Amino acid sequence: MKYRIPLALLTSLTAAGLTACGIIPTPAPPTEPPSPSASATTPPSPSGSPSPSASGQDERPALAETRSTLTPDLKVEVVGLNRIKGEHLVAQLRLSNTGTGKHIPWTGEMGDNTRPLGEIRWASGIGVLDARARTWILPYQPAGSPCLCSDRRRDGLDYFIDAGQSITLYAVLPAPSGDPATTTVVTPVGPPMPDVPISDEPPVTPAGMNVPDPDAEPVTTITRRIVTPSQSLDKSEETADDGEDLRVSLSSDVLFAVNKATLTGRARTILARTAKLVDSSPGPTVRVEGHADSSGTDAINDPLSRRRAQAVRAALSPLVTRQGVTFQAKGYGSRSPLYSNDTEEGKRRNRRVTVTFAKPRPAEPEPATASPAETPDETGLTGTAAADGQPISMAVNGLRRLPGGLGLLTYTVTNEGDSEAWFNELHHAKDWMSFKYQAATNVTLTDEAAGRQYLPGRLQVPTDDGGVDSYCACTSVSGVRLATEKFAPGQSKQFWNLFELPADASARTVKIAGFKELQVPVR
Secondary structure (H helix, E strand, O other), X not given: OOOOOOEOOOEEEOOOOEEEOOOOOOOOOOOOOOOOOOOOOOOOOOOOOOOOOOOOOOOOOOOEEEEOOOOOOEEEEEEEEEEEOOOEEEEEEEEEEOOOOOOEEOHHHHOOOOOOOOOOOEOOOOEEEEOOOOEEEEEEEEOOOOOOEOEOOOOOOOOEEOOOOEEEXXXXXXXXXXXXXXXXXXXXXXXXXXXXXXXXXXXXXEOOOOOEOOOOOOEEEEEEEEEEEEEEOOOOEEEEEOOOEEEEEEEHHHHEOOOOOOEOHHHHHHHHHHHHHHHOOOOOEEEEEEEOOOOOOHHHHHHHHHHHHHHHHHHHHHHOOOOOOEEEEEEOOOOOOOOOOOOHHHHHHHOEEEEEEEOOOOOOOOOOOOOOOOOOOOOOEEEEEEEOOEEEEEEEEEEEEEHHHEEEEEEEEEXXXXXXXXXXXXXXXXXXXXXXXXXXXXXXXXXXXXXXXXXXXXXXXXXOOOOEXXXXXXXXXXXXXXXXXXXXXXXXXXXXXXXXXXXOOOEEEEEEOOOOOEEEEEO
């Protein structure tokens, strides 16, 4: 059944050749002629009034822009970001084909690949990053429709964007928490765009764009919890931070002898570090859970994991000095693996005792605000690697601090050769058919002073059977984006990863795939 979204009152803006539509009627822009000195690069007014266009194209100044990693000729610009009723956000993005030869299909690139898309015709991947809440926010979902966003059929959009042409898409989604003045806009196609200003004025949209009212009927909020993992350099423990809880997984191989539940001498040092974290937590409850790999049987793994959890609880509780803390212990055997048991490394990491408690809340500095037109300076090449006999170079563009203890790493990979090349070392996937999870995961940040290594963040997606799927918060190189790692001679593509970035970090050692390490300052 075809779904039709009720539309709010439309207000014609004939003077600018545009139409304001959607949630709140939009006042028309001034009718007096523009100043002779005005240009397309002039910053937009607070109301987001567009520039007149004789060609019929949306020529509003961009608030921020990025490029598609898969198709570098596809430029994505934010041309409107309006908070409505204090709780909704209308995002407008202009997609332009900056090439000269071929047309570009946009629908396959703009869809959200963390949920079923149905027929690929939607702009369901447009969203914002609520960094303080550790949440990736996507468009609302009404009944019978993938999202409250541009639909190629319903909105009369072409499947392709011809060379030199552009289209404008919209998405309606929840506003980020705390009424921030700016936010980070995210899409499936390229690096996120930080510090995009949010207007509280009604949105102004191009002629023919009908933005639906999110309050007109029931809609489902679509969000993805962001989890940022890190591990000690000696691999004795690893943590996962989702913004609410901190999960500390202690290696059973370090805590216990094989098939034993008696703590080793080294375990005391590790538990002392964990106790300090619990002391700085605001939560009253600490959960201690024992886990095993897939070796052995439930008859062996279940009681062993339970005894190990009880041993850690008994040793950890007297080390915690904060009053009023309650400890719970439970064993799960091999039923809750964090990693695949197909490899010895995966089994090692699944043999663990996990201690979970409310995340400590240290003070953090506010991120520096950059001009919307500003782009990070390259810090120089980090090294070279060969792909199919062709030289591949990589340059780090920047490591940028975001709110909520997050950091955004952007880097550019270039084919320096004179023939086509592939560079597919950005992921660890051994099976090229692993469409769902294949992404630029082979990237780490290391803090030698703190003795920690930070891994790319993960987007947690609930499944129909009550489980959770994890998607990398980084450049996708799977599904319709399989050609992301293919480079024409001289072609450059920009990649990105989201990491944990503690408040005291001023520099990090970045390791990307097969390239040499580089010290990168945090800005």
